[in-house]
Amino acid sequence: MEAWTPQDDDPLLLGDLKLTSRLIMGTGGASGLDALERALVASGTELTTVAMRRVNPASHGSVLSVLQRLGIRVLPNTAGCFTAGEAVLTARLAREALGTSLVKLEVVADERTLLPDPVELLEAAETLVDDGFTVLPYTSDDPVLARRLEDVGCAAVMPLGSPIGSGLGIRNPHNFELMVEAAGVPVILDAGAGTASDVTFAMELGCAGVMLASAVTRARDPERMARAMRHGVEAGRLARLAGRIPPRRFAHASSPTEGLAELDPERPAF
Amino acid sequence: MTSDVLVVGGGIIGLVTAWRAAERGTAVAVVDPDPGGGAARVAAGMLAAVTEHHHGEQDLLALNLESARRWPAFAAELAEASGTDVGYRPSGTLAVALDADDRAELRELHDLHRLHGLSSEWLSGRECRRLEPMLAPGVRGGLRVDGDHQADPRLLASALRLACERAGVVFHRQRAVRLRVTGGRADGVVLEDGTPLSAARVVLAAGSLSGELEGVPEEVRPPVRPVKGQVLRLRVPPVYAPFLSRTVRAVVRGSAVYLVPRENGELVVGATSEELGFDTTVTAGGVYTLLRDARELLPGITELPMTETLAGLRPGSPDNAPLLGPTALDGLLLATGHYRNGVLLTPVTGDLMAETLATGELPERARAFAADRFAAAGGRPGAWQPAPDTGGGTAHAAAATGAQPAARVDDAARKDDAARVDDAAGERAAAGERAAAGKEVAA
Numbered sequence: 255m256e257a258w259t260p261q262d263d264d265p266l267l268l269g270d271l272k273l274t275s276r277l278i279m280g281t282g283g284a285s286g287l288d289a290l291e292r293a294l295v296a297s298g299t300e301l302t303t304v305a306m307r308r309v310n311p312a313s314h315g316s317v318l319s320v321l322q323r324l325g326i327r328v329l330p331n332t333a334g335c336f337t338a339g340e341a342v343l344t345a346r347l348a349r350e351a352l353g354t355s356l357v358k359l360e361v362v363a364d365e366r367t368l369l370p371d372p373v374e375l376l377e378a379a380e381t382l383v384d385d386g387f388t389v390l391p392y393t394s395d396d397p398v399l400a401r402r403l404e405d406v407g408c409a410a411v412m413p414l415g416s417p418i419g420s421g422l423g424i425r426n427p428h429n430f431e432l433m434v435e436a437a438g439v440p441v442i443l444d445a446g447a448g449t450a451s452d453v454t455f456a457m458e459l460g461c462a463g464v465m466l467a468s469a470v471t472r473a474r475d476p477e478r479m480a481r482a483m484r485h486g487v488e489a490g491r492l493a494r495l496a497g498r499i500p501p502r503r504f505a506h507a508s509s510p511t512e513g514l515a516e517l518d519p520e521r522p523a524f
Numbered sequence: 525m526t527s528d529v530l531v532v533g534g535g536i537i538g539l540v541t542a543w544r545a546a547e548r549g550t551a552v553a554v555v556d557p558d559p560g561g562g563a564a565r566v567a568a569g570m571l572a573a574v575t576e577h578h579h580g581e582q583d584l585l586a587l588n589l590e591s592a593r594r595w596p597a598f599a600a601e602l603a604e605a606s607g608t609d610v611g612y613r614p615s616g617t618l619a620v621a622l623d624a625d626d627r628a629e630l631r632e633l634h635d636l637h638r639l640h641g642l643s644s645e646w647l648s649g650r651e652c653r654r655l656e657p658m659l660a661p662g663v664r665g666g667l668r669v670d671g672d673h674q675a676d677p678r679l680l681a682s683a684l685r686l687a688c689e690r691a692g693v694v695f696h697r698q699r700a701v702r703l704r705v706t707g708g709r710a711d712g713v714v715l716e717d718g719t720p721l722s723a724a725r726v727v728l729a730a731g732s733l734s735g736e737l738e739g740v741p742e743e744v745r746p747p748v749r750p751v752k753g754q755v756l757r758l759r760v761p762p763v764y765a766p767f768l769s770r771t772v773r774a775v776v777r778g779s780a781v782y783l784v785p786r787e788n789g790e791l792v793v794g795a796t797s798e799e800l801g802f803d804t805t806v807t808a809g810g811v812y813t814l815l816r817d818a819r820e821l822l823p824g825i826t827e828l829p830m831t832e833t834l835a836g837l838r839p840g841s842p843d844n845a846p847l848l849g850p851t852a853l854d855g856l857l858l859a860t861g862h863y864r865n866g867v868l869l870t871p872v873t874g875d876l877m878a879e880t881l882a883t884g885e886l887p888e889r890a891r892a893f894a895a896d897r898f899a900a901a902g903g904r905p906g907a908w909q910p911a912p913d914t915g916g917g918t919a920h921a922a923a924a925t926g927a928q929p930a931a932r933v934d935d936a937a938r939k940d941d942a943a944r945v946d947d948a949a950g951e952r953a954a955a956g957e958r959a960a961a962g963k964e965v966a967a
Contacts (some may be wrong), residue, residue, distance in 0.1 A: 285578045285580065285581070285844070286577070286840075286842065286843055286844040287749075287840070287843075288580075288840045288842035288843040288844075289580055289843070291842070307799070308798060308800070309799050310800040310801035310803065315735060315747055315748065315749030315799070315840075316749055317799060318800050364775070365777075419778065434708060473581075474579045475579070475580065476580075479704065
C-alpha cells in the first residue's frame with residue numbers, strides 16, 4: 255500500500271465540511287458592507303465567521319445577506335463571551351437561527367487582551383461537542399490545551415499567533431510546530447496575522463489554514479490585502495508541501511564550481 | 525389629495541427635501557406619523573467630515589466637505605425661514621488618544637488628512653489638556669480639527685418642520701404603508717388608514733425604513749439597513765460649565781467614543797454601532813461601554829446627572845454614502861442611506877434633491893451618489909465633483925491656483941478621484957482660513 259501524500263488541492267476538512275480555500279475570513283472591523291464584499295470576493299474564502307452577538311440573523315441587508323449572496327458559508331462565533339455558560343447559550347441560539355451546527359468557540363478572559371480563558375473554553379467545548387456541534391475553538395498557543403481540546407472532540411484547534419487585532423504575527427512558532435506535529439485535527443492560525451508573510455509562515459509551519467479579519471478589514475486597501483492573504487496562504491502551503499531546504503551556516507553556491515569548461519586561450523569564449 | 529411631490533419620511537432628510545422643493549414653488553406633502561422624529565432625534569450632530577474620514581471613501585469625503593462648507597449659510601437661512609435657532613455651533617473637534625496603540629491609529633488618521641489636504645493639527649497630550657482641562661492626564665496626543673463643527677439635530681428637525689409649514693408643505697401625520705404604481709409609474713402612496721394620496725413624484729426618504737415600504741418593486745428597493753446606535757445624554761450643571769468647549773472624540777483601546785457639548789448644557793455621549801435589525805432597545809452593555817470609555821477620557825463625567833439613554837437606527841448603505849435622485853421606476857426618487865452623516869449632509873442633500881426635482885435629473889457632479897448605482901450593472905459610479913463656490917469666488921480661485929496639495933497617490937486608478945477630492949479640500953482649507961485665522965492648514 256502506498257503512503258498517502260498530501261496534494262496541492264486537498265480540501266480542508268472541518269468535521270463534514272470540505273473547503274477548497276484554506277483562508278477563513280472574519281467580518282469585524284470592516285468600514286462598510288461594500289468594502290467588505292469586495293475583500294471577501296478577493297480573498298476567495300468559502301467560510302466566514304460572524305459574531306452572533308452583534309448580528310441579527312433575521313434582519314435584511316446585513317452582513318449575512320452579503321455572505322448569502324456570495325455563496326460563502328457562515329461560521330457563527332461566540333465573540334464577546336466571558337463564561338462557558340454564555341458561549342454555550344450563544345452557540346445554541348446561533349444554531350437555531352442559522353441552521354448550522356458549526357461554531358467558532360471563543361471564550362475570552364478579559365477585554366484588554368482578549369486572550370482565551372482556557373478553563374472556560376475547555377468546558378464549553380466539551381458541552382458543545384456533546385450537544386452535536388462541530389466545534390472550532392479559538393485557543394491559546396498551548397500544545398497541551400490543544401491536545402485536550404482535540405481529546406474532547408473538537409473538529410480543529412485554532413490557536414492564536416498573538417492577540418486578536420494586534421497584527422503581531424506568530425510569536426511562538428515553536429509551539430505551532432509542536433501542535434502541528436501532535437494534532438490529528440487541523441491546526442488553524444486564528445489571530446495575530448498582520449500581513450501576508452505572517453500567513454505564509456503559518457502555512458509553512460504546517461497549519462492547515464488561516465483565519466483572519468482585522469489584517470484585511472482594517473488595511474488601507476482591504477480588497478488588495480485580501481488578495482495578498484489568499485496568495486500568502488497558497489504560497490505557504492506549497493512551500494510546506496515542497497519541503498524547504500535545510501538551513502546551513504555557510505554558503506553553498508548554486509552554480510557548479512567544479513568541472514568548468516576548458517577555455518581555448520586563442521579563441522574568445524563569447 | 526394630490527400634490528406635485530410627496531415625500532415619504534419626515535426626518536431631517538425628508539424635511540430638507542420638502543422645504544427646498546417648496547421654496548421653489550413646488551406643491552409638496554410629507555407623510556410621517558411624527559415629523560421631525562427619526563434618527564436625528566438620537567444623533568449627536570457632529571459635522572465631522574474630517575475626523576470621520578476613512579480610507580477608500582474619497583467621494584463621500586468630497587460630498588461631506590461640500591456640505592460642511594454650506595452649513596453656516598444653511599443655518600442662517602433656515603433660522604430665518606423658521607424663526608428659530610437650529611443649534612449650529614462652529615466650535616471645533618479634538619480627537620485624542622489614550623494609549624500608544626490608539627495614538628498610532630490617530631497618527632495614521634493625521635497622515636490621511638495630510639494626504640487629502642485636510643486641515644488638522646497634531647497636538648501633544650499636554651497641549652490637548654491645555655485646550656480641554658477636563659481631559660484625563662493619560663491623554664497621549666490628539667488631532668485638533670477646527671473645521672469639524674456641530675449642530676443640534678433636534679433643533680434642526682423642528683426648525684425644518686417649521687420652515688416646511690411656513691413654505692406651505694402639507695403634513696399627513698400617518699405612516700405610508702404602500703407605494704402606488706400605475707402603468708409602470710409611481711404615483712402616490714396609501715396611508716395606514718387606507719387613504720390614497722397621489723402625486724406626480726414620490727421621494728422615499730424614510731431613513732432605515734426606506735427598504736421596507738410595500739409596493740416598491742424589488743429592482744429599485746433601496747439597499748438600506750438599520751445600524752443601531754446607543755447614545756447617552758448627560759447634563760453639565762452651571763457650576764461645572766463649560767466642562768468641554770468642543771467635541772472630544774477618541775478611540776479608547778480600539779472602541780470609538782465621542783462627547784458633544786451643547787450650548788444648553790447637554791453633553792451627548794455616543795455611540796455604539798450594532799447590526800441588530802430594527803432593534804432600538806438600550807442595553808446594559810451599551811451604556812456600560814459608553815460610560816467606561818467616556819470616563820477614561822474625562823474622569824469628571826461621573827459627577828454629571830444622566831438625563832437620557834436612547835437608541836436610534838442609522839440608515840446604512842453598502843458603501844456608507846447616500847442614495848440620491850431618480851430610480852429606474854418613473855416617478856420614484858430616493859433620498860436615503862445617509863448612515864453616519866445625515867445631519868452633516870442635510871444642506872447639500874436639500875439642494876441636490878431640489879435641483880433634481882426641478883430638472884428631472886440628479887446633477888452630474890453627484891453621479892457617485894446616484895440612487896440606482898447598486899442596481900446598475902455597468903461599472904462603478906463616477907466621482908463626486910464639488911460645485912463651484914458661487915458665494916466665495918476668491919476662496920475657490922485660491923484653491924485652484926495655489927493651495928492644491930500634491931497628491932501622493934500610489935494607485936494610478938484612483939488618481940482622478942484624488943485630484944477632485946484635493947480640489948474640494950483646497951476649497952475647504954481656504955474657506956477655513958478665512959473663518960479661523962491662525963489655524964494650521966496642512967497641505
